[in-house]
Amino acid sequence: MVVVVAVIAVAVVFVAQDRWRRGAIFFGGATLIAAAFRLCLPTVRVGLLAVRSKPFDVGALTLLGSVIVFLAATINTLGVS
Structure with a gap:
């Protein structure tokens, strides 16, 4: 959980x-x-990463993470990186 929160903190700094x-x-x-x-x-x-069953959690997190990365990589930046 600490690793995930640390990466999210880096994301917040970038934003x-x-x-x-x-x-x-x-x-x-x-x-x-x-x-x-x-x-x-x-x-x-x-810890808190376990919300439902393991297959549901893994599937939902993978789908959500993939969609976020895909959208961030494909949306036109309009001159902003």
Whole structure:
């Protein structure tokens, strides 16, 4: 959980510096990291990442993280990185 929160903190710093695309990619990456942790670690070790069943959590986090990274990578920046 600490690793995921640390990556989210990096994402917030990027967004605060008007680097919304990098921040969104980091946020999506944090979601994908959470999915990997939920998949690999036992339920008692993942803490707050365990919301529902393991397959549901992994599927939902993977889908959400992938969509965030895809959108951040494909949206036109209009001159802003």
